Amino acid sequence: MKSHQIESWALDVIERTLTGAPNEDSRVELKREWPEPPEKAARQIAGHANAARGASLLWLIGVDQRSGVVGVQHNELASWYSQINAQFEGLAPAMQDLNIPYNGVTVVALHFETDRVPFLVKNPAFGQQRGGPVEFEVPWREGTSTRTAHRSDLLSVLSPIAEIPEFEVLQGNLKIQDIGKEDLQQLVLELSLYVHKDSSDLLVIPFHQCSAWCNIERDDRQYPFDQIELSSPVELVDKQWIQTSKTIESTSTELLIHGPGAIELSAQTISSLRDTGVASLRHSVPIHISLQPSKSQYSIPIDVTLERRQNVPLIGETVMHYSNVWGLSWR
Structure with missing residues (x-):
């Protein structure tokens, strides 16, 4: 997606948020600040990307449904995303970032491509005492929560992809x-x-x-x-x-x-x-x-x-x- 399209999408979401309208777009996520810890944030991104079934996602950092536009520091992105990327097994969703000035503060728009599903994340408990034998997980977003993907979820993602040339x-x-x-x-x-x-x-x-x-x-x-x-x-x-x-x-x-x-x-x-x-x-x-x-x-x-x-x-x-x-x- 081109930069001006991402900015237009983000501004539309921001304007609707400021009017008090609920976020009804399942592809959009609003975060007041950079989400932590990395293990949890990576799991949320992977679950959102897997459930998107190939559609692109927009995360707005510095926007809150209740407080509105609060802004964040963009220079935190590099260290934050390197930690996020390290939690993925093999491949993370391709990300494009964009600074969006708004009323004296900066909102960071993160646009994720999800065309290379499924995405797996590491189990942070693996290798630890009583951590169990599960090394990786395929997360899945359902509503506003994230769970482990079911067999039917994986079939819904992989079956249509097999038909893509x-x-x-x-x-x-x-x-x-x-x-x-x-x-x-x-x-x-x-x-x-x-x-x-x-x-x-x-x-x-x-x-x-x-x-x-x-x-x-x-x-x-x-x-x-x-x-x-x-x-x-x-x-x-x-x-x-x-x-x-x-x-x-x-x-x-x-x-x-x-x-x-x-x-x-x-x-x-x-x-x-x-x-x-x-x-x-x-x-x-x-x-x-x-x-x-x-x-x-x-x-x-x-x-x-x-x-x-x-x-x-x-x-x-x-x-x-x-x-x-x-x-x-x-x-």
Whole structure:
């Protein structure tokens, strides 16, 4: 989700909270302060994410249903989330944070992607005396409380996910380019994908429901892409570019998938990197993409890591080039 969408969502929740309206959106959680201890907070996040069934979540830190907007310090996020992340087994929900100034204080919006369910957390009692043999738990949110997931809960999450098509990354390139304006760079992402789809049902992916981000700097700051497009490969026939795929179609607003086939993804954004020096940029850049099919509560995650190109001359305004072509790995 783009930053302006998160801010709009958060402001809408804040305004409704200040009018005394109850929070009726199951995807939203309000916290007066940074939730502690880490074990409890991680369990709440995991339970909320598992029960969301692929829908994104919004946690607002510094907002209370009774007291209204009280604000918090954003600089506490790094240490807080590192402790939270350590409580997860294998993978935590992807998180995007945003500072939202409101009436002289700052609310921190935490947007969680839940498209990689299920999420497991560590049992803090495991390994201790009388701690029992259970090492991990799949939490589940029910109402305002968190419990252990039942078998039916897991089936409700995993069964629809099994029907989601698989996207394979064939090639990838990410370029950082100067655009002639001070302290601004353009990030340009290009991926060649192949979709493996068993069902004959039409799958429609609107571009405005897609999101992507990358971690380009060593401090783990996420850079979201603003413009994302998916297209069917084209060929030049009789001096005209035409789509030749029999299973993939694309328009200016969406991608239509009838069956397996090749897809081109492009995304770009203009950002201000803190430092474009080689020492401050990652050697390996993780990229996360989320595709949200129309009329589906489940999004499709695509993760790829591109490596810095070595000993390749940079042309024009290109500052850095990452790729998985010519023997460079992606994972």
